[in-house]
Structure formats: structure tokens, C-alpha cells
Amino acid sequence: MERTQTDTQTDLPLLTKHQHQLLSQKIFSVPTITQTISQTITQTITEGAQNELEKLRAIWIWLCHNIEYDVSGYLGLTDKLCSPERVIETGRGVCCGYSSVCMQMCQEAGIECQEVSGHGKGIGYRQGQSYQNTKSLHMWNAVKLGGHWYLLDACWGAGRVDMDNKAFIKRYDDFYFLTDPEDFINSHCPDEKEWQLLDDPIPLEEFEKRVLKTSEFYRLGLTLLHPKHFLLVTENGEASVSMKFTKPVDFTYQISQRSGCEPKAVNSSSGLLTVTRESMRLRLLPPTGGTYDVMIFARSGNNSGTFSWVCSLLVECPEQEPTKELPENPFLSWGLQRSAESLGVKKCSNGAEAAVSETGSFELVLHTSRPLMMLCELTQKDLDPSIAKRCLATQIQSDRLTCNVLCPYLGYYRLSVFVRNYERPQDGFQNGGNFLLHCTGGAINLNELFPPALSTACGPGIRTQDAGLSKFSHTGALVSTQQGKCNITFQNQQDLELHAVLFKEQCKRLGHPLCRHVFFTYNSSKVTISVALPEAGVYKLGLYAKTSTDQDFSLLCDFVLCNSSGSSWPPFPCTYTAWQRGSVLFEPRGGLLEPLSWVLFRVRVPGAQRVSVVGEQLMELQLSKSRVWEGEVFTGASMSQLKLAASGGGGGSTDMTIIMSFDVLSQQNEM
Known part of the structure; x- marks a missing residue:
């Protein structure tokens, strides 16, 4: 037979x-x-x-x-x-x-x-x-x-x-x-x-060593790649389980330590689960030496129902030194979620392994197949949630999402990313991925984190693109300067009225508003935002726009300015609404002038018939062959301001309009 x-x-x-x-x-x-x-x-x-x-x-x-x-x-x-x-x-x-x-x-x-x-x-x-x-x-x-x-x-x-x-x-x-x-x-x-x-x-003997697999293991079409036997012994405090499959499968797991008669539950941070469309890997990191039971659960990726037990293993950890504490991950899987592609995420700059930084900063980039909105969450055992918000700066572009991360403490962090369709704000955010970050050096001082209340739209992105702004000189959310000065340029195709707000959480008393350290120059469709910072530190520069005078300004994006210079730059002149598009200030660029000194003025004012500087005396500037109004002006001793005025001269009018003012320092307050 x-x-x-x-x-x-x-x-x-x-x-x-x-x-x-x-x-x-x-x-x-x-x-x-x-x-x-x-x-x-x-x-x-x-x-x-x-x-x-x-x-x-x-x-x-x-x-x-x-x-x-x-x-x-x-x-x-x-x-x-x-x-x-x-x-x-x-x-x-x-x-x-x-x-x-x-x-x-x-x-x-x-x-x-x-x-x-x-x-x-x-x-x-x-x-x-x-x-x-x-x-x-x-x-x-x-x-x-x-x-x-x-x-x-x-x-x-x-x-x-x-x-x-x-x-x-x-x-x-x-x-x-x-x-x-x-x-x-x-x-x-x-x-x-x-x-x-x-x-x-x-x-x-071989039967005894075989991994216990339930019927659901086979029903889901799983294949165990590693281990071949149920007993795993850690090496350097770590062991791993891997599977493959042909249809989408979701996983979770449970770890318990054998301790007397009753098993002792171990939190999920003792495992690092990664699930792709075709495979699963679970890194096991027992918190201390001992014996651990591991149960793995799974369900069809097309099913939102309960998970079913699929197999069990045993882990022996001979190392007695405790492993470093990892952050809890309520979403269990690390790296991109298996469903990320259906959410519109094509690929990611980081995988499931811990990303290591010796500088205290990270950049995560998600490449997308369609415009997405993004929210991020950062956790670490010592990190207060209110501080965590100041560790993130996100940039939302039509084909990618970028998250800049600062780490104020050494150790492991969890960065979770949530996305939704950009065009459908009624849709809920879904978890697109969870990333393990390991800061080994260069932890950021709490006084050097990102400014509070940053917009989710930092740097050029979908908002600036929809507004018609393009060709930015700085394409990222972060702008670093070692001199304390920078120029951000871009094209304004829609002839928008623009406005910028500069903010620093703690700033020394300047005697003038911080907005005086920002200056706009319009040259045809090209816009230049010049920034001269009064002290070192981290600033937020908000760019706003509106299309007509009866509208409120809307935020287009925030830039984070990181100034490592010890120089203290003076403010720019104060401009008024008559400072028109196409006007260019060549000299003097500083808004604070020395008393009792001669200062060369050079300015282009399109359409002006007369340009004068009003001080102790009215000084008429002369129009050069290059269409620049020029002239030397004496600041005097008794005037607190010099005012730049222009007249269009239309219809024989001699009315002068103030377009800009400069502060003259007192003799006791010379810089």
C-alpha cells in the first residue's frame, strides 16, 4: 500500500x-x-x-x-x-x-x-x-x-x-x-x-523545533523566510523574523517575558515591524536578558477587521544589559505603511531602519503621485508635546512632502506622518508612515528650535505656486546665513500685493519694530526680499499676499531664517504705500544715518518728475543718464528723520508724496 x-x-x-x-x-x-x-x-x-x-x-x-x-x-x-x-x-x-x-x-x-x-x-x-x-x-x-x-x-x-x-x-x-x-x-x-x-x-526532534503556524497563516498565503525553527537566540541583543506573501497583508505582534507562572507583557517598542507590499520583517529587541514568547497576528490587507494569530516563536536573550529604550509606536509598522502608495506616497528618503544623526537634525522627504496635505508628530521619552511642535518644519509641494526635524535630546525618536488629498480637506488624515530617528550627537539647544506657530506650509510650495509665484532663489523651508543678511528672490506673475512679517520669539529691545529689517524691491516681475537681522538666532519670515485692496492678506508660506552671525545689522528705511513696484533703493540701504554727515542718495522711482530729500533743507536729487535720482544730502544735527519724497508732476502738480523715511541718530546715540 x-x-x-x-x-x-x-x-x-x-x-x-x-x-x-x-x-x-x-x-x-x-x-x-x-x-x-x-x-x-x-x-x-x-x-x-x-x-x-x-x-x-x-x-x-x-x-x-x-x-x-x-x-x-x-x-x-x-x-x-x-x-x-x-x-x-x-x-x-x-x-x-x-x-x-x-x-x-x-x-x-x-x-x-x-x-x-x-x-x-x-x-x-x-x-x-x-x-x-x-x-x-x-x-x-x-x-x-x-x-x-x-x-x-x-x-x-x-x-x-x-x-x-x-x-x-x-x-x-x-x-x-x-x-x-x-x-x-x-x-x-x-x-x-x-x-x-x-x-x-x-x-x-525536528517536529519539536518547527514553528507553530495556525491555519490562518496558510490561508493568508504566508511563507516564513526566517527563522526555520521556533527558537531564536539574540545576537547583540537583537533577533529577527521575516515573511513573504503575494497578496496585501497587515501585521501586529505581542511580546511577553516568561517570568514565573504568569507571563509579563512587554511593550511594542521591543519590536520594529516593517511591512511592504510583498514582505514583512520584525526586529526583536528584548529590553533585558531572559526568555520571551512572541505571537504574530495578521489579517488581509483588504480587510479592516480583527487580526488573527498566525504563528508563535520563542526568543532567548542571553545579554543582561538592557537595550536602549525605543519610542512606542501605536501604528506598529515602521517605515512607509503598506497602504502608502494608495494614499499617494510613491517613495521615501528613509526606510524602516533607524536614521542616525550626529548633528541633531533630520530631513524626511516623501515623493508623491498627487498633491497631498501633511501633518507630522514627533515623540521621544523626554520630549514635551508642546516642545515637539517646535521641532518640526514641513514643506508641502505638488510632488513631494518635506519634514525638517530638530532633536533637542539624544536618543530615539518616532516621527509619524499623516497625509490626505490636498484637494479634499473633508477627507481625514491617514497614517502614511512611521520613522525611527536616532540622535547620537549635536542635540539642539531648546532656545534654538523652530519658531512657534509655524505654518504647515513652510518654504515655496503649492500655495505659492497657486498664487503665481515662481523661480524662488531659496527652494527649501530653511534659510541659513552666516553673515546675518540674505536676499530671497522670486517671480510675481500675478502682480500681487505682497507683505512680509519677521518674528523672533525673544529679541533684544531695538528701539524700532522688527519689520524694519525686511525690505521689498520690485524690478518688473522680479521681487527681492532683503533681510538684515539685528542679532543671531532663529526667525520666522512670513510671506503674505492679496490681489486687491479690499482683501485681507493671506499667508503663502513661512521661511525659517537661521542666523549664526554675531553682527547686528541696522534696520532698513521705513517705506510707505507710495513706494511703488519698480522702485529701487541703491543708496543708502541702512535706515539709520549718522548725524552731521554727508550721505549719497541713489534711487530709481519710475514716473517721478521730482525726487527730493526733506531734512533741515529740501535737497533736490538729480536724474542721471541711467534714470537714477542722485545727490548728496547733509543729515544735520537737529533732525530726527530724513524723508524721501517724489512728485509725478502730472497736470503741473507740485505735490510731493513721502515714499520713504530714514532715522538720523542723535549725537549721544551714534552707532
Whole structure:
């Protein structure tokens, strides 16, 4: 008799959906415990079956749905029910009850069937336990169909036992019907090797080492790449598990430390889970030395339901030194989420491994397939949430999202990114990825974090693009200067009215507003924002615009200015509304003038017929061949301001309009 069967599963004719429905209706209509003999039931449920497979299927379904596991018998509270008559009469039985009824019904249906005894990784199984010199306690069946032997376990197909509540939970599981022997051997090891139905039977020692996989593991199409055996021993405090699959799968996990009789739960930060469209990797980082049980759960990626247990492993950590504490990750998976592509994220500059920085700063870039809105969350064990907000500066562009991160403490951080469709503000934000950051040096001083109340739109992006601004000289959100001065240029195609606001959280008393340190120059469609900073530090420069005088200004973006210079630059002149587009101030650029000194003025004012400087005297500037108004002006001693005025001269009008003013320092306050 040929018992080896590893590759003929597909030789069996499969039941059609219609056949399965008719068969199930017939089976479920049969009385259960009122029957006294199995022959009557067998004849009824197999009536109309066309072949042995249909007969066996009918017997299997009846067993799984009509016999409950005898928990009290298993626990020794009552006699175990094993004989077919008693099992059918009471509707209860232990494993041998299922196998004996199955064998008797098969014989009555003309199907060759055997009971198989052996070890099963079922009730009471504990990872690492030995079956050596131990009597086997489980039974199942082998059936012969079409000249080949197949395996089934109706006891496991009927449901599972909840030992905590000492109750049987009915949960039909079709996996254990004619299971592939290569899969069956991971949980069932027969006393007689030939009933493994394998070309190369494995020894009991190998069975003990095999990873325990549930039926859901195979149902989801998972393949365990590493480890091959259930026991993992850490190296340098770390071990890993990896799987592959062909359809989207979501994962989670549970880690507990063996400590006396009761396991001690370990938080999720002891694992680093990464899930892609085709693979999963779980890095295990036990917090201290010891033995740990690891349970892995999974669900279909197209399902938002509950996770199911798929496999278990054991981790031995010989290292006694505790590993560095990692941040909790409520989203479990690190790196881009498996669903990131469907959310519009194509790729990322960072993977699932920790990004290391010795400077205290990071930059994360997400490349997108469509415009997205982004929110970010940064956590670390010592980081206050209010401070965390000042560690992030985000830039939102049509094809990418950028998050700049500052780390005020050494150690590990979690950066979580949430995205939604930019054009659909009614949509909720969804987690697109979670990234582990490791700051090993250069922690940022708390006084040097990003300014408070930064917009989510820092630097040029979708807002500036929609407003018609382009060709920015500084394309990022951060602008660094070692001299304390910078010029930001761009094109203004829509002829917008622009405004800028400069802010610093703590600034020395200047005697003039901070806005005087920002100066606009318009040259045709080109706009230059000149900034001269009064002291070192971090500033926020907000760029605002409006299209007509009856509108409020709207924020287009914030720039973060990082000034490392110790120089203190004076303010620019104060400009008024008459300072028109196309006007250019060449000299003097500073808004503070020395007293009793001659100062050269050079300015271009389009359309002006006269340009004068009003001080102790009215000084007329002369128009040069290059269309620049020029002249030297004496600042005097008694004037606190010099005012630059211009007249269009239209209709012979001699009215002068103030376009700009300069402060003259007092003799006691010379710089």
C-alpha cells in the first residue's frame, strides 16, 4: 500500500459551489443527538453524493458542525467520550471521539479510513516543550481517495478550546480537511512516521523545533523566510523574523517575558515591524536578558477587521544589559505603511531602519503621485508635546512632502506622518508612515528650535505656486546665513500685493519694530526680499499676499531664517504705500544715518518728475543718464528723520508724496 502523498492534492475533483450548497443543506437538516446509530446519519448525509470526495466532505461537515469538544472529559471532570455511539448520542467528544466517528462513518460510506495517533501542538502546548519519551495524546484521520492517502482533523476543524474559561468555542476551520502533509507536519506528528505522508519523514526532534503556524497563516498565503525553527537566540541583543506573501497583508505582534507562572507583557517598542507590499520583517529587541514568547497576528490587507494569530516563536536573550529604550509606536509598522502608495506616497528618503544623526537634525522627504496635505508628530521619552511642535518644519509641494526635524535630546525618536488629498480637506488624515530617528550627537539647544506657530506650509510650495509665484532663489523651508543678511528672490506673475512679517520669539529691545529689517524691491516681475537681522538666532519670515485692496492678506508660506552671525545689522528705511513696484533703493540701504554727515542718495522711482530729500533743507536729487535720482544730502544735527519724497508732476502738480523715511541718530546715540 502506497502511503506517501505530497504532490497529488490537485488530483482530487473539487466540489462545485452548487454541489457544496446542496450538500450543506442536506447535512444541516439531519437531526444530531437524536440519532442512535451512525449508519442512519451516514446514509442520510451522503445520499446523492456522486463520489468518495463528496461523501467524505459530507461526513466532515457533519462532524465539525454537530460534535462539540468534550472539555470536561479532557480535564478529567467526567469520563472521556470516545466511542462513536456515545459521541453521537451526546454530541460531545475528545479528539479520539472525532476520529472514531469519522472512521466509522467512512467505513459505512465505503471509504478507506484510518485513525492516526500522535502528538499535536494543540491544547496546553507550550513553545519549547519536549515530546521525547512521552505518550502521544492526540488522534486524527487518514483517508484514501483515488488511490492516495490524505489527512484530516475534524477535532481541530470544529473549533478551539478556551482554557481560561474552560469552554469550547465553535469555529469551523476548513484548513484541516485534506491538509497538505507539508503543512500538517508543523502541528501534527504521528507515532508512525509513514503517516506523515512525506517523501522524507522528519524525526520527532525536528517536529519539536518547527514553528507553530495556525491555519490562518496558510490561508493568508504566508511563507516564513526566517527563522526555520521556533527558537531564536539574540545576537547583540537583537533577533529577527521575516515573511513573504503575494497578496496585501497587515501585521501586529505581542511580546511577553516568561517570568514565573504568569507571563509579563512587554511593550511594542521591543519590536520594529516593517511591512511592504510583498514582505514583512520584525526586529526583536528584548529590553533585558531572559526568555520571551512572541505571537504574530495578521489579517488581509483588504480587510479592516480583527487580526488573527498566525504563528508563535520563542526568543532567548542571553545579554543582561538592557537595550536602549525605543519610542512606542501605536501604528506598529515602521517605515512607509503598506497602504502608502494608495494614499499617494510613491517613495521615501528613509526606510524602516533607524536614521542616525550626529548633528541633531533630520530631513524626511516623501515623493508623491498627487498633491497631498501633511501633518507630522514627533515623540521621544523626554520630549514635551508642546516642545515637539517646535521641532518640526514641513514643506508641502505638488510632488513631494518635506519634514525638517530638530532633536533637542539624544536618543530615539518616532516621527509619524499623516497625509490626505490636498484637494479634499473633508477627507481625514491617514497614517502614511512611521520613522525611527536616532540622535547620537549635536542635540539642539531648546532656545534654538523652530519658531512657534509655524505654518504647515513652510518654504515655496503649492500655495505659492497657486498664487503665481515662481523661480524662488531659496527652494527649501530653511534659510541659513552666516553673515546675518540674505536676499530671497522670486517671480510675481500675478502682480500681487505682497507683505512680509519677521518674528523672533525673544529679541533684544531695538528701539524700532522688527519689520524694519525686511525690505521689498520690485524690478518688473522680479521681487527681492532683503533681510538684515539685528542679532543671531532663529526667525520666522512670513510671506503674505492679496490681489486687491479690499482683501485681507493671506499667508503663502513661512521661511525659517537661521542666523549664526554675531553682527547686528541696522534696520532698513521705513517705506510707505507710495513706494511703488519698480522702485529701487541703491543708496543708502541702512535706515539709520549718522548725524552731521554727508550721505549719497541713489534711487530709481519710475514716473517721478521730482525726487527730493526733506531734512533741515529740501535737497533736490538729480536724474542721471541711467534714470537714477542722485545727490548728496547733509543729515544735520537737529533732525530726527530724513524723508524721501517724489512728485509725478502730472497736470503741473507740485505735490510731493513721502515714499520713504530714514532715522538720523542723535549725537549721544551714534552707532
